[in-house]
Every structure is written in structure tokens, then in C-alpha cells.
Amino acid sequence: MSLRSTLSRLRYRYFPDHILGEILSKTWIDNAIPVAILVLVLAGLGLWDGDLVSLRSLTGMAPQYAETLLVTLGMVFVLLAGGIDLSVGSVFALSNFIVLALFNMLGLPIGVAIAAAILAGGLVGAVNGVLIGYLKLRAFLTTLVTMIIVKSVVDLLLLSFAVRIATPVTTSTFWDFLSFDTVFGIPPSILFAIVCAVVGHIMLTRLRLGWRILAVGGSRRSAYNAGLPVRRTIALTYVMSGMLAAAAGVLYAARLNAAGSDTGVGLEIVAVTAAVVGGNSLGGGRGSVTKAVLGAIIVLVVTNSVVRLGLPAGGNSLALGVILLLAVVIDVKWVKNRGKLLSSVYVSPAWMQLPACPPTAEGSGSPYALNDKLADVQLIGLGEIDGPEDPILDEAGNLYAGTRHGDIIRFHAPDFTTHEVFVHIGGHPLGLTFDRQGNLLACVAGMGVYRITPEREILRLTDQTNRSWLSVIDDSRMRLADDLDVAPDGRIFFSEATIRFDMSDWMVDALEARGNGRIICHDPATGRTRTILPHLRFPNGIAMCRDGQSFLFAETWGCSISRYWFDGPRAGQVEVVVADLPGYPDNINRASDGGYWVALVGMRTPAFDLMLTNPALRKRMVERVAPDEWLFPNMNYGCVIRIDETGRVTDCLWDRTGRNHPMITSMREHRGWLYLGGVSNNRIGRYRIPGADPDWTAAASYRGEAA
Template sequence: MNVSETVTRWRYRIVPDQVLGELLAKRWIDNAIPVLILLLVIATFGAAIPDFFGGASLGNLSRQWGEFGLLVLALMVVMVGGGIDLSVGSTFALGNIVALALLNVAGLPLPVVVVGTLLCGAAVGLVNGLLIGYLRLRAFLTTLVTLIIVRAIVDLLLLTYSVQIAAVFPDSDTWFYLGEGTVLGIPFSVIVAGTIALLLHLMLSRTRIGWHVMATGGSRRSAYNVGIPVRRTVCLTYVVSGIFSALAGLLYASRLGGAGADTGIGLEIAALTAAVLGGNSLGGGRGSAAKAVIGSVIVMLMVNSLVRLGVTSGANSLLLGTVLLLAVAIDVRWLKNRHKLLTEVYVSPTYAALPPAPGTDPGSPYALNDRLRPVEAIGLDRIDGPEDVILDEDDNLYAGNRTGDIVRFLAPDYTRQEVFAHVGGRPLGMAFAADGALICCIGGMGLYAVHPDRKIEKLTDETDRSLFSVIDDSRLRLADDLDIAPDGRIFFSEATIRYEMHEWPVDSLESRGNGRIICFDPATRTTRTVLKNLVFPNGICMTHDGVSFLFAETWAGRISRYWFDGPKKGRTEAVIPDLPGYPDNINRASDGSYWLALVGMRTPSMDLALRMPGFRRRMARRIAPDEWLYPNINSGCVIRFDENGRVLEVLWDLGGESHPMITSMREHKGHLYIGGILNNRIGRLKIEGADPDWTGPQSYWSAA
């Protein structure tokens, strides 16, 4: 290994390239920029203003935030639904004057005042909702007109009732508590805003109406086509906005107890700045309560800090306008380029140097031959992609297909077939349990059991999450093969935690340790990860000692053994570290050895590319996936080996004329049954010298 290659090896071992892509793939990454801005604002003004973090300062600021935060939440709801509401400032002022008029002038009880104020806000929102949602008027122009009209109504109410409002001092502790009270030292308005933010988060992320709002904001036409009541949904967002704005005005009235002509003026710009700065998209369909809270805190800190520093109100408006322009630019560019950037950096090949490939010349254990040429075809053109095959004690043959079925070919001639179970997903590795249930790994779904009565049961679709994993690796993406220990525990492999079933070529391109082996215990119904950082683990077989299993790592071209019990518990040892191809499923043979399928053959060009991660990265970015460099998958090969890694027998089908791309094989009563994920048939080959009475289920469960 030369110096350059050594440097490359250590560079890719030390630097976790995949982390950047995994971070960009997270939904919460949208909050990264707002959080950084928030920290910058706190640091800047905290250093510039004495007693910035004092109790009195934070208490006064938090009361104002409670009211302003409600306005931003109101605007956020509308923006997520694909609209905009410029009338929130005027509705805030309306809520303020109506609350004071109902309490001081009309002398109504406080509950009636609260309900009446909220109804006024809801009425404004309903007008907006009807005009925009049902009559399909432009949201910007409509709410601009509403702003003007509501502001005119507020001015008229001020002219009529301002003197009477100022002349009365309400005798109600509850009223003053709304604006000035605390709960465990936290202002009541903050409690209200925080509770509403939490409820909005749950609604948008966990409820049907929340999904409707998000879908409507994302694409109204698509939402309509799938049956979502778009007009009603849009209308409701404006009603909610009006209620929240009026509630903010109510809290403001309780805190200050007065109304003025300038109340609420400019608040719509501040609220819009906060909503966009927090990461809520002007285009709709992307936003959250957390983003609204972050944005509102940033704007509130900026505005109040500038006031404390003696900056004029004109400079405040200039700053808000500049920040809004910057936030809109960031939003547009981020939305436009995020997925492009993610595509550029998510696929992150690593340095992977395989041992020298063994030769296939005469005299080599892997010497070429044509022993797979006599393979018979079962179900030719009647099955699509039988990745794994298995037989029961009655000699019936089972295989999964691409359409989500487990197909059963009936013995003895296998000319008749039936759908044994429709499991969905992509049925992959299979094994029979002691009770006769067929356990199956289903790509994209997890681990399932099909009982003898054909009842389908989900065993598990998740495992324990890694403590320091950026991505959520608790969900099973590509469970692909399994075997069952004598005590009933099921050990199964998950080929990759980064990619889905149809994206396996990308994992091949990375050749990174994205895979793992997982254990499901039926006795306790618990699932845990046993081995991590494996290079596409894709084949598991219990050894005859009952305390260890063999497993294949496809892109690493090796077979290893892991002890899950006994004196060597927790140890992993290499069995065959240098295969001439890429291993897939492993299964028992009748003489105590093991069968192994090679899904493809190593080539010098692919081996060289594995040591050139930069080349593979450029290939992924610049070339269509169907033109990537791939291993040779046109030559079928099956190997028989013992537990010490000694190769006993090799069966080749050069050129794949009889059975290309072999992914599995099962010995059963003197015959070898062969599956392939890209094949349209199941192969059968008579094995000379094999035990004509030996079956897989008998090998596992005869003593059970």
C-alpha cells in the first residue's frame, strides 16, 4: 500500500463523511439556522446590555413574548396551510378594544368577555376564510383589505368608547391575573402561549386535521385529488388565526388596561418576520410550532434590545424589514437547494480494500466448472424474483416474489402452485420454526411469521436505537435473512440502515458498515441489536453447536462466525475472509457442512474502485445509476464449506446460462433448490452422494 492510499484509508476511517448527509436528511435541520441566529442574538445583546439576563428584564420580556408568540403561531398556522394573513395586527388591536369595552363599558362577567373577544377574532378569521378558502380570492390582497377594514373598525370603537374605558377601573383579580399573574414564577401569558404551541405541534404532527393542513399547504391540487376538503381546511386556518390574534389582544388588554390608536400597528410585519425567520415556509406545507416559537423569541429579543439601547423606532422598522428580506431569501434558496445539496453529499463512499481475490484456475478450490448446467427449472416464468427458497417436511417448496406473495409449489412434481400468503413488501429470507410457522424477513417491513393456518403475524419492525446515531436506526429498513437458535431466538440481518430495499446498489457504492444483526426473542417479545457496522450482512446460518452462527458480509466478500452463547460468547472470528465473489445466503448441508450462494463475482475494476472513494463519489453524482460500475452478476456460483473455512465443493454456471445471480440455495432430500432475486424460476439440481432423506426442518428440530 503506497503513501497516498494509506492517507486515503486513514482519512476515510477518521472523518465520518456520512454524518453531513444524515444531518441534512433530518426534518429538524430546518431549525439549525434559526437556532444559530438565536444564539448569536443572545450572545450579542447579552454582552452589550447590562443586566440583560436579570430576573426583572426576563420577566417583562417574557410577558410581551407570550402575546407576540400567539400572533406568530396564528400566522404560522395560515402559512403552513399555504396562505398568509396580514390582518393579525389589526385583529390583535380589535381583541384589545373589544375586551376592554365588554369589561369596562358593558360590565359583562369575565368569562363572557373572554368568549366575546375570541368570537370577534373568529369572525374576522371566518371572513378571511370564506373569501380565500371558498371564493378563492388572493390571500395577500384579501387580508390586506381586511387589515384596513378591521383597523377602521378599531378606530371607530376608540372614538366611541375610549373615554368610558379609561374612566373605569375593573375590580377583578382574575382579570389582572391574565396579564400579570404567574404560575411557578412563569408569566401566565407564557403558559398560555406554550400550551397552545404544544397543542399545535401535536395537531400538525399527530392528527388528521394537521395532516390535512400540511398537505393542503404543500399542494392544494394534490390534496383535493386525494379527497381532502381543501376549502374547509383553508377556511379553518384563518379562523384559528383570528382566535389566536384576539387572544393575544385580550392578554395585552389585561396587562396594560388601555387602548390606543397605535395598538397593533406593524405587528403583522414583526410576526411575519418571526415566522419566516423561524423556518416556516412562505410557500406552505413546511412549518411547525417550534419554528414559530424560535422566530418569535429572536424578533422579540432584537426589538426590545434595540429599544433598550436607545435605537429609534424607524431603525427598528428598518432592521425588521432587512431581516425579513434576508429570511425570505434564505427560505427560498434553502427550499430550492436543500434536496440538491442532500443528493450531492448523502451518498458517501468509504475506503474499502478487499483481500486479493483467490484464483479460479485448475487446482484452486474455486476452479471453474459447469456443474450447474444440468439445473432443472421449476415455475419458469411463473414466479418473479424468488430471493430465498425453502421446503417443508411434506416436500412443498416455498419462495417469495416481487409482488409481496409467498408462493407454494406443491410436491411432488411442483407443477401446481398457490399463493400461500400475501405478506406485502418484499419477502426475502425464510426459516421454519419448531411449531411449523414460516418466519420471513420482509424488506421495508421487518420480521413476520406465517403460521400453519396461514395467519400472518408481525413479530417486530424495530430494534433499540443506537445512542449516538444521527439517523433513527430503530426502524427496520432492509431485514433480509434469518435463522433460528435452538431456544427459539431469531437472529436476522438488516443489510443497511441508510437505504431502502430498492436502493441496495447505493449501499454497494458506499461499501460502508451500514448493516447489523438483530435478535428477536419470542419468549419476551423483545428485539435488540447484536452486531453493528457490518458491510451489507446478507446471510445467517446456525452452526451445529447451537451457540453460534455464520454470517455473510456481501460487499466485504467474507464469511464470519459469531458466538451468541457459550464460553466464546460475544466473539467474532473470520471463517472465509477472501471469497472470489459477493456472498449471500448460507444454509446447512446434509453432511454437516454449509452451502453458500455468491450473488456476484469480484472484478479487478470493482476492487480498484473500492480503494478510490473519490472516484465512486463522482460517479454517483455525475452518472445515472444504471451506468454505475457494478460487480459481475452474470455467473452463478454455489460453494460448500465447513466451519473451519475449508472449501469442499464449488458449483459454477459460467455466463449464467442455467441460473444466473444466485442468492440462495437449500438442500432437501438429495437435491439442491436454487433461488435468485432477479430470476424467473427456481432451480433444482441432484447432488451426488447426498443423504436422500435429509431435510432442513429435521436438522433443526428433530431433537426438539
């Protein structure tokens, strides 16, 4: 190995290129923009006048921040559901007035006054909600009108009571606490706002209502068609917004003990600005409480700082306008280009060198030599099935296969001319197997491992495993469970081909050639699921060895087959069985002669083999060339081989014309026939194996009754 390739290998082994893309694909990365803006703003103001961002200055802002945050939170809930609430400023003023009027003027207990104020806010919100949610009025127009109505009512009341409401007739220790005291130096108002923010965060990320809000805002029509209570959800967001604005009004009353015609004016603009600067989108679906918190801080720091800087009249507006515009432009561009950026940095190739490729030429004497044994296979379900990745037969001889539509189709024995939908699972079933009880087990892309009883009951066995500590991607969820087999004690071993790509992009994983996949063990007895072999290069087929202590597994991009012992004296060991396949192995299943069938889904090409040693080239290709033009491994032409347990090739089946089965992902032997499946085929093939035991079934083999 040359020095250069050694360096390249070390560089790509130890430098975590893939981290950047994985970080960018996180949803919380959206917060990076508001955080960056906040840091810039604080740094800029700090350079201008250090005192602006001093702790004293920032804590002095806390009571006002509490109010702004509460109103912004309400606005974010409404925005998330696809609306807008312009009435928050007026509700704020109304609530402020009610508290002061009930407590100061009428001398009612402060608890009653606060409850009445928040109730009033909720009522205005409910009016908005009914009009917008149930009567389907335009949010902008409706809340604009309620804003004016409520504001006018407050003005009217102020006209008569402005002076009287400000002179308290009673006192309350709680009110004084809210107005003047601190808890560990923190005003109670900010504590209350923080509690609201935490509750809001939990609601949006963990509770049903929050998910519904996001669903309605993301796509109102889909939410409606999915049967969500769209109207009620929308109405509730306005009630929440009204109550939060009212709570902010109560805090304002505690802070200033005054009501004026200016109270709450322009608050709707502040709240919308804070929400949008924080990265919540107008129009719904995208946003979070964290963004509201950040946006509110940015807006408040800027507005307060420009007042403190004593800029000439209008300078406030100037500074505010520039910063807000900048923030929004950056945010808009970020949202638009994040996908592009992600797609250009996500794929991060690693270094790999495959052993020399054995010859496949006809007459070369190679065990892989080309032939035409598959020339006249019988076709089953031609044109009626889409993507039978791994066909399987039960003891009665019925043939099962998954389809891209999320079904498992059953072809009836003996001639397979009729078929039915056995079950609908919802994801593309890939590897299939029967357990000892006759249940069908399936690896479903994007969903996990499922068990289907003969009575067609579907049960999810597992869809998550332990999270590895250093993985940026949440690898506890299963993305691409691929093939499985069952140990004699009932434990299920299955492969997850890659944790970095979804089913639709499975081939892109080949460009990385990194060990993105893993083998996972699920024990139905305990319900535990644990990753046992991480960092495999697209682990695919799994077949139990006949010793009951180990299994063979294929690594597709590694072009190799290995054996792993999970029990017995060699437990935990891995041994390479075949290191230099001429193609990319897919599923492995038992053969009647005591060996194993292996499907080669595609054949290696010298160009791609060479490219694997040059990650930089692949990186450039991904960045600069359209995906359709990328150089992928050849997946158009493959074959089926049979090996014995030592890895010696004992048979090889080709379809030279490529007419019926150029690409094969799996094969099953059953009573002397070999059934051929392909993940992008529209048929299942059936090949008579010369000299095979006509009574051999896999079930018998697993019971130990046959080879």
C-alpha cells in the first residue's frame, strides 16, 4: 500500500466527515440561525457600549422579557397552526385594565382579579377561535377587527376609570410579591414565564395537542383528511394565545400599576417580529418554543439598547429595522438553502480497498464463470407484484412476498396462479422468515421488525435499539431493517443496512462505503433489543448456520460474507468466510445440500472499485454532478451462487440474456425449486435445481430434520 493511500485511508478513517451532515439534518439546527443572530447582536452591542450587555442590564430587562415571552409564546402557537393573532396587544391592555379595576378600584381579592383577567383573555381568544376555527374566517382580518374592538372597549373604560384604577384601596401580599420581590434575585414574573415556556415545549414536542397543532399548520388539508379535529385545534391556539397575552397583561399591571391608551399598542408587531426572527415561519408548521425564547430575547435586547444608547429621534427605528430585516433575510435564505447545503455535505465518502475481483468470464475456469442456467425460469405473478425483495414459502407451499406498496402478497400453492393480499403492513417488507411456531417475521423498511401470525395478526416486535453515545444521528430508531433469521432459542438476529440513509436512497450508501450498518438482536422472551455488531458495510442477508451457534451475514458494499458466533465456545467472534466476491452479496438462505444460497445483486466494476480508494473524487462527484449522473455500483446484473460453510463456491446461476432475472436480491429453495426475488423486479422466478432433494424444505432444515 502506497504512502499516499495509507494517508488517505487514515484521513478518511479518523476524520469524522459525516458529522457535519448529520448535525445539519437535525431539526434543532434551525435554532442555529437565531442563536447566531443573538450572538452577533450581543457582540455588536457589547462593542458599542459594554454596559448594554452587562448582567445588570440584562437582568433589568427580565420583567419586561417575561411579558414579551408570554405574548410571543401565544403568537408562536397560533403561527404554528397556520394563523396569526393581531389582537394580543389589545388583550394585554384589557387584562391589565381588568386586574387594576377589580383589585384597585373594587377591592376584590387579587386572585379573583387575576383569574378574571386571564378568563377575559381566554374569552377573546375563544371568540377569535370560534370565528377562525369553526367559521373559517381569515385570521389576519378577524384578529385585526377584534384588536380594534377590544382596544376601543379598553379606551372607553379608561376614559372613565383611568385615574381611579391606579390608586389601590386594598393591599395584598401576593400582589406586592409579584410587583416588587425576587426569588433568589429573579423576579417571579420571569419564573412564571419560564414555567410557561417549559410547559409549552413539552406540549409541542410530547403531547397530542402540540403534534396536532404542528400537523394542522404543516398541512391543513392533510390534517383534515387524516381525521384530526382541525377546527378545534385551531380554535384552541387562539384561546392559548389570548390567555398568555392576558397573563402578560397581569404581569404588566404588577410592574407599572397603570393603564393608558398606549398600553399594549404595537405588541402584536413585537410578538410577530420575535417569532419570525426566532425562526418560526409565518404560515405555519415550522417553529418551536426555543425559537420563541430566542426571538424574544433578540427583539428585546435590540429595542432596549437603542433606547439606552440615546440615538437621535428615529435612530431607534433605524437600528431595529436593519437588524430585523437582516435576521429575517438570513432566516429565509437559510430555510431555503438548508436542503441544498445538506444534500451537498451529507454524503461523506470513506476510504475502502476491495481485494482483487475474481474473474467471471465464460471458460475462465472460475467458479463464477458465466452461464445461462436461468434462461428458462418459470415466472410467477409477472406484472402483478412490485418489488418482491425476499420471497418465502410456508410448509403448505404457499409463496409470500413483500411489495413496495406495503403489502405481503400470498400466491397460492401449488401453481401460484392466484394470489391475495396476505396483510397490509404499510412499509416495504424486505427480509422474511418463518419462526418455529409458523409465524411470518418481516423486516420492514423504515418501520422495524414485525410478526404476522397465520391468522394475519400483525404485531410490532421492535422498532428501536440502544442509542449509541457518540452518534449524532438518533440511531435508536430503525431506518432500514433488511434481513433476519431466528436462532434455535427464538432470538431474532436482523441486519439494519444503514443508519444514514432511507430506503429510497439505499444506493447512495454505496458511495460512502463506510460501516454505516449493524446487526441487531431482539429477544422476544425479554423484549430487549440490542445492537451486537456495529459499523458494517451495508449488512444484508442473514442465515443461521446449522450448528445453532452462529450465522452467516453478507456485507453488500464489502463484497464479503462473514460468520458470527453468538453462542458456544467462540461466542462473539467474527470470521470472514468469503472475502472477495465478484459482486455485491444480498440475501443468504440455506440450500438442500448443506450449503447456502447467496444472491449477488450486482457485479463489481473496475471503475467503481478504483473509485472506492479515492474518497475525494466521490465527494467532488456528489457535490458537483447531478445525482442522475453519479457513478454508482452496477446494480443491473447479478447472479446466484451457492457456497458451503467454508466459503467454497459450489454452484453459480446466471441469466445471460438478462431477460428475466438480471438483478436478484434473494432466492429460496423449496422442494427442489429455487424461487428468485428482486427488490425492483415485477416477477418471481422459479428454477428447477438439478439433482436437488425434492422434499427438502427450509422449515424441516431449521427443525433439524434435514440438511
